[in-house]
Amino acid sequence: MEKMQNGPLTGSYVRDVRVCVYDGKMHPVDSNDIAFKIAGLQAFRQAFYEATPQLLEPLYEVEVLCPDEMVGAVMGDLQTRIAVVEGMEGVGQFQKIIAKVPLAQMHQYSSSLRGLTQGRARFSMKFHSYTPVAYEIQKKLVEAHSKHEATVE
Helix, strand or coil: CHHHHCCCCCCCCCCCCCCCCCCCCCCCCCCCHHHHHHHHHHHHHHHHHHCCCCCEEEEEEEEEEEEHHHHHHHHHHHHHCCCEEEEEEEECCEEEEEEEEEHHHHCCHHHHHHHHHCCCCEEEEEEEEEEECCHHHHHHHHHHHHHHHHHHC
């Protein structure tokens, strides 16, 4: 459980894991709490890497309400943020764009949207689910974490 709080891949929380211990032996000379803890950490780490773990990132449902004439600019900006546009609907003289966007891509979205629409659009977002991170991004994150761990030790 301790190693799951600070996972071996990127140091982030590990979830959706089930561990079963089938057997163990205690020897009065060599066995103590620390020895069992170290053995458990090493076993978890080895099994974790063999299971080909996948990083997950939070995916948010974003609703953008913008004037009709600015829909193209807003859609273009959402696409640069790896958004999956799920639909649009008219609301008076405005369009409501509904999309799913990774949280990491929403950094400074408020400022960007304000600049694109001269402050005439607004948005809301709520958590939707977790989704796997792209392989290239996961590889970069794992390498960065490995370098950081090497400098700390």
